[in-house]
Amino acid sequence: MKKPPQLPTHDSPWGKRTRAIPAATRPGPEHIDDTAPPPTKRELRLYGLNAVRAVFDKRPNAIRKLYLAEARIPQLQPLLKWCVANRIGYRVVDEEDLQKLAASSHHEGIVADVLREEPQPLTTWLRELAPGPHGALWLDGIGNPHNFGAILRSAAHFGVSAILLPKHSTLAVSGAAARVAEGGAEVTPFVRLGRDDNAFAQLRGAGFKLAATVVRNGSALFQCDLPQRLVYVLGAEGEGVDPALAAGCDMRLSIPGSGSVESLNVAAATAVFLSEWRRRL
Numbered sequence: 001m002k003k004p005p006q007l008p009t010h011d012s013p014w015g016k017r018t019r020a021i022p023a024a025t026r027p028g029p030e031h032i033d034d035t036a037p038p039p040t041k042r043e044l045r046l047y048g049l050n051a052v053r054a055v056f057d058k059r060p061n062a063i064r065k066l067y068l069a070e071a072r073i074p075q076l077q078p079l080l081k082w083c084v085a086n087r088i089g090y091r092v093v094d095e096e097d098l099q100k101l102a103a104s105s106h107h108e109g110i111v112a113d114v115l116r117e118e119p120q121p122l123t124t125w126l127r128e129l130a131p132g133p134h135g136a137l138w139l140d141g142i143g144n145p146h147n148f149g150a151i152l153r154s155a156a157h158f159g160v161s162a163i164l165l166p167k168h169s170t171l172a173v174s175g176a177a178a179r180v181a182e183g184g185a186e187v188t189p190f191v192r193l194g195r196d197d198n199a200f201a202q203l204r205g206a207g208f209k210l211a212a213t214v215v216r217n218g219s220a221l222f223q224c225d226l227p228q229r230l231v232y233v234l235g236a237e238g239e240g241v242d243p244a245l246a247a248g249c250d251m252r253l254s255i256p257g258s259g260s261v262e263s264l265n266v267a268a269a270t271a272v273f274l275s276e277w278r279r280r281l
Contacts (some may be wrong), residue, residue: 044175122191154274211231213235
């Protein structure tokens with residue numbers, strides 16, 4: 001006979017004692033009313049199994065609250081036991097409430113409030129950078145969370161060393177971006193740049209070349225030399241890389257295609273650019 005999922009016993013910081021209950025008598029998932037507190041400004045509400053697991057693997061102390069479907073209990077025993085040991089509150093809730101908490105139907109049975117990880121300064125990142133090849137992505141105006149999440153996933157897959165954020169960029173990981181990234185949002189560090197001219201000088205001083213990614217009038221990616229230390233500068237859908245920023249780069253690169261469509265989506269293009277750089281190492 002299959003054993004029912006067991007909840008670790010603990011006194012929850014939320015005031016509700018959780019304990020293992022036989023399947024025949026266990027109550028249904030707890031209901032979350034509309035007054036459930038939202039995450040603070042320092043927190044991020046994540047959802048999706050791989051997104052939450054990635055935080056638990058890399059920085060478990062960032063976890064502040066956890067909500068899960070009853071069906072996820074067997075898969076999440078290590079996380080639940082950690083919550084018990086560290087007095088982190090969690091609740092078993094129903095499907096409707098998980099959708100409310102995540103503001104999405106793609107929650108995959110788990111939602112977590114976690115502390116945000118602040119970007120580090122460019123100077124700090126360069127000072128601690130190991131010798132050898134490194135790739136980085138400079139994100140100029142990208143805002144769509146699904147594109148951002150896909151870029152983060154590709155960055156993690158191809159071993160990008162940093163995501164570079166312009167000085168005044170408000171871009172930050174959201175729940176939607178983290179879910180699309182499938183854990184990639186916890187892999188590649190975020191770096192905050194200063195003024196563009198200073199950032200260019202610092203990066204070049206560390207041996208990087210900067211390549212503006214453009215739809216037209218760029219060198220064909222597959223036919224040009226790529227340096228081992230390379231920063232791809234990526235622009236938003238529609239607008240592309242800011243012309244002044246592109247003019248300051250060392251290279252302009254395009255992905256040749258059939259011409260049947262104007263270009264690739266920025267996230268798809270990022271994967272192509274990174275794959276070709278990685279292939280050359």
